[in-house]
Amino acid sequence: MLARCFRCQNTFETERFGTQTCPSCGSEIYLPDPSAPPATATPPDAPRQPTPPPLPPPGAGGPGWGPPPSGWNPAAAPPPGWGPTPPGAVPPAVEQSAPFADRERRGFFASYLETWKLAAVDPGRFFRQVRVNQVRSALLFGTLAVTLGNWVALVVSYLTASATVSFFARLTRRFDGRVDTTPLFQMMQGFTLPSLIGQLVATPLLALLGIYFTAGVFHLLLLVVRGAPRGFDATLTVVAYASGIFLLRALPVCGGIIALVWFIVMAVHGLAEAQRCGSGKAAFAVLGPLVLLCVFACLAGVVAGLAGMSGLRGLGGTAPPGTGI
Amino acid sequence: MARERRWRFGHGEVFAVLFALSFAVARFLPALALGQTCPFRALTGLPCATCGMTRAFVRLAHGELAGAVGASPLGALLAGLAWLFVALAVVRAVAGSPWPALAPGRPRGLAILAVGALLANWAFLVVANRP
Numbered sequence: 259m260l261a262r263c264f265r266c267q268n269t270f271e272t273e274r275f276g277t278q279t280c281p282s283c284g285s286e287i288y289l290p291d292p293s294a295p296p297a298t299a300t301p302p303d304a305p306r307q308p309t310p311p312p313l314p315p316p317g318a319g320g321p322g323w324g325p326p327p328s329g330w331n332p333a334a335a336p337p338p339g340w341g342p343t344p345p346g347a348v349p350p351a352v353e354q355s356a357p358f359a360d361r362e363r364r365g366f367f368a369s370y371l372e373t374w375k376l377a378a379v380d381p382g383r384f385f386r387q388v389r390v391n392q393v394r395s396a397l398l399f400g401t402l403a404v405t406l407g408n409w410v411a412l413v414v415s416y417l418t419a420s421a422t423v424s425f426f427a428r429l430t431r432r433f434d435g436r437v438d439t440t441p442l443f444q445m446m447q448g449f450t451l452p453s454l455i456g457q458l459v460a461t462p463l464l465a466l467l468g469i470y471f472t473a474g475v476f477h478l479l480l481l482v483v484r485g486a487p488r489g490f491d492a493t494l495t496v497v498a499y500a501s502g503i504f505l506l507r508a509l510p511v512c513g514g515i516i517a518l519v520w521f522i523v524m525a526v527h528g529l530a531e532a533q534r535c536g537s538g539k540a541a542f543a544v545l546g547p548l549v550l551l552c553v554f555a556c557l558a559g560v561v562a563g564l565a566g567m568s569g570l571r572g573l574g575g576t577a578p579p580g581t582g583i
Numbered sequence: 584m585a586r587e588r589r590w591r592f593g594h595g596e597v598f599a600v601l602f603a604l605s606f607a608v609a610r611f612l613p614a615l616a617l618g619q620t621c622p623f624r625a626l627t628g629l630p631c632a633t634c635g636m637t638r639a640f641v642r643l644a645h646g647e648l649a650g651a652v653g654a655s656p657l658g659a660l661l662a663g664l665a666w667l668f669v670a671l672a673v674v675r676a677v678a679g680s681p682w683p684a685l686a687p688g689r690p691r692g693l694a695i696l697a698v699g700a701l702l703a704n705w706a707f708l709v710v711a712n713r714p
Contacts, residue, residue, distance in 0.1 A: 281687065467601050474598070481694035490594060554705070555627050 261289055268488065282487050356388045356499065359395035373399060377499045377524065385528035388499070390492040397466065400498035404465035407507030407517070409458055414510050416454045465501075473497040476529065476543045485539030488532065496528035595682055599672035602665035609637075609644035609662070630712050632705040636661070653711075657704035 262269045263280040270281050275291035357364055358373035376384040415422075477493040480486040486493060503524060506517040522544055529540035608614055614637055623631035639658025643651035651659035675682065685693075 467597075467604070470594075470597050470601060478694045478697060481691045482698055484691060494594070551623060551631065554632075555623070555629075 261287075263287055280487075352387065353389045354387055355392060356384075356395065356399075358399050359389070359392045361395070370399065370402070373499070374403070374502050374505070377502055377528075378520070381500070381524045381527040382531055385496055385499070386531035388495065388532070390488060390495045390532055393491050393494055393498070396495045396498035397469065400469050400501035401462060401465045403502040403505040404468065404507075405462045407504045407513070408461045408465065410508035411514065412454060412457055412461070416451075418510075469498050469501055470494070472501075475547070476525070479543040479546050480529065480533060480535065480539060483535075483539045483542055485529075485535035485543065486533055488534065492532045493529065496525060496532045500524040500528050596672060596676070599669050603669045605640060605662070606644055606666050606669070609640040614641050630705075630708040632701050632708075633658075634708055634712075655704060656707060657700055660700075 259272060260269050261272050263282060268280070268282040272278060272289070275289045275294075277286060277288050280287055356373050357369040357376070361369040364372070473490070473494040473496075476497060477486055477490050480493065500521055503520045504517045506513045506520070509516070525544045526537060526540045529535065529543060530537045533540070621631055621634050623629070624634060633655075635655030636658035638654035639651040639656075640662045642648075642654060643659055643662045648659070651662065
């Protein structure tokens with residue numbers, strides 16, 4: 259028979275009921291035997307309970323739980339789906355499609371905006387409930403956002419390139435040559451119309467591949483800490499929907515940095531909920547490379563300082579030739 | 584009875600395209616002429632864990648194995664494995680055979696190996712590039 263793990267939601271084949279271990283995430287789960295007698299069965303010598311009255315015919319009302327308490331009102335509408343959760347209420351752990359995955363029924367733009375809002379404003383709830391087996395919709399969502407944001411950012415950069423160059427020229431004069439702005443000048447002067455068109459054309463493909471690459475790195479680190487019980491699809495879904503925030507790159511000057519910080523927050527929340535792995539493992543996967551870089555830089559600084567103090571040539575003295583790329 | 588082929592464009596194929604593009608860029612585009620600078624190296628004077636990867640890919644794509652290993656041993660290994668993966672993906676697509684299934688626990692072992700290799704490569708770069 260086929261059983262589903264309550265924790266990772268993966269299904270697996272089993273031949274028996276009772277306590278067993280999920281092969282995907284290792285959780286201990288209990289499969290009740292439907293043919294077994296109920297646990298609260300009355301012993302044979304217990305006094306017999308009176309027979310309940312027969313049920314009324316259909317449509318004649320319930321069997322009699324008594325009148326509803328005062329102040330009780332029946333729900334006027336069906337459950338709200340992706341609607342707002344009432345204050346204090348715990349949303350159910352039932353998976354459902356993201357609005358964008360249902361775009362044929364809801365409309366493309368309406369479903370896109372609704373998904374963007376859900377993922378950006380309430381990532382914990384969104385990624386806890388979103389289905390992770392609809393990767394194509396997630397990829398389309400993320401690729402569109404990254405592409406549009408990047409297109410606007412590229413055009414703005416192109417239009418303001420000359421202004422940026424003159425600004426840095428003034429800055430260079432003010433710093434009296436103490437700041438080397440040559441690489442920036444070279445970059446701006448190389449930002450020509452053909453290169454702009456080339457980047458605009460390549461952006462959608464690079465966006466898609468970037469989402470895959472980022473998901474691959476996150477998933478690799480999740481695997482190290484046993485934090486990927488729901489597989490690569492869940493990681494890819496989180497990265498793709500979280501990439502929707504890169505639409506903010508369309509905002510000049512500060513849009514890129516806001517989007518990056520927000521993406522990190524969404525990715526940590528999203529991986530914790532979608533992979534059911536907890537915030538610690540998710541944070542390790544997302545922030546691990548950055549933290550490692552910082553720790554290594556600190557260690558290198560300490561080693562270089564110690565080497566300098568002992569009269570040896572430090573490791574971090576002068577930059578070796580080459581760009582490092 | 585004809586064997587049913589159930590080939591679909593999945594994650595493996597996307598990564599194969601990614602790796603194939605890396606070869607095309609390394610082989611046919613002037614990737615090293617862009618003159619990009621590693622921000623970590625610019626700040627600290629030390630190479631980061633992925634420094635030299637572009638050079639390794641470009642040199643291996645031009646058949647310079649020693650140069651690729653010298654630039655970044657892990658980069659050279661990664662490039663070789665990535666392009667081998669592309670070849671396997673093509674063969675698999677033509678033959679219609681499924682991807683080999685990894686035993687449970689094997690992906691985690693490979694991930695730990697990859698992270699360990701990255702750190703070892705970083706240590707090598709720091710030692711090899713010291714002034």
